[in-house]
Amino acid sequence: MSGSLVIAGLGPGAESLVTPEVSAALAEATDIVGYGPYVARIPAREGLTLHATDNRQELERARHALAMAASGRRVVVVSSGDPGVFAMAAAVFEALEGMPGHHELDIRVLPGITAMLAASGRLGAPLGHDFCAINLSDNLKPFALVERRVRLAAEADFAMAFYNPRSMSRPDQFARVLDILLEACGPERLISFARAVSTPEERLETLPLGEARPEMADMRTLVLVGNAATRRVGRFVYTPRSAS
């Protein structure tokens, strides 16, 4: 039997946002690998082994998945959102780099609805013009690089999506990002906090940057910042398609 490795995006939480392509891959899998809360979304069934691991063990998890696929299993590595956006796809290719004997494996990356697009849809169209996505965690990069990118993004007048804005282990860095934005974009710029989008715990809030507080974000929050033209219409927030 020839094994395979699929890296699949489960979307932000709701089952109605899982693509049929991903559902089909899950139905054919012999092994599911991923961070505990994501693996917990997969129903148990005969012939399926669930391998739930801790957070921050991405490389180890990826190597394990590659080794199982090489041994003939049909392995699906699950990520929330899209696997290519601050998730498991890059970790698998990093692991693959160190395992040259596995380069010819059957590997496929299946896209999913990433958090910023789910959040954007719930809010209106805040990413309706050019935009950027920045992971605010400094686990894998110096925080000075985060600061530099936020400054340049503001200078380019990109709308911005921030993943992993704030955690217990680094409560102060998001405050620093808000300071940079306030200086670069002014207090009237719109900022949205979208927590646990598409789940029963969903919470959405949009306000001017001058009223934003660091405590409004946690690790389950996606933060969106508008560009200079972003505005409200009725209960929605949107960024016009045109710019001057």
Added chain:
Amino acid sequence: MSGSLVIAGLGPGAESLVTPEVSAALAEATDIVGYGPYVARIPAREGLTLHATDNRQELERARHALAMAASGRRVVVVSSGDPGVFAMAAAVFEALEGMPGHHELDIRVLPGITAMLAASGRLGAPLGHDFCAINLSDNLKPFALVERRVRLAAEADFAMAFYNPRSMSRPDQFARVLDILLEACGPERLISFARAVSTPEERLETLPLGEARPEMADMRTLVLVGNAATRRVGRFVYTPRSAS
């Protein structure tokens, strides 16, 4: 009967990338509105009216959809990819801005798999680190702004996704973008051309920037440019999660 307006993303082309949420909205619609080739993806059925319009008529199309919803129809405006990324959602909210009597309408935006994430998955994980998305069309913004954003994105070392890179009416601007990138990123930087991803006409190509030619892109192509660390592993392209 109370009408509704859903702005739905059909994904890049394959039916297996349409979310169940969007499929359910399409099944309940009385009217489908959109650009001809996207409306053509919806099967005809009793009780469903298809309204196919030309390209570049987004605002008119959006007003028509809002008016039908206000009259009690269940209208779905379809976009390819995600409706919030260079697609119909922003156009609907622009139209809504000019129709204050319609602000309380039942309006929902349903996300879809946007082209850059479908392309990224087929290539590996080229957007595995901070990235930006830029629409290269100058229909609605001056081309000088495109140039400025590409320069700042290179300075920030973002991976980049370019939508609408090149059309018959503006064949030379993409050549200018390639020149800017070559100057800012050097000839070894990886660039990928992903055409018609997930359809039978799909074509993928990755090469060093120094070998890229403007003719490699057309309006059905999504162009991805790596950051300074983006590299190949086996037949894949990926951007590592870490940066220094």
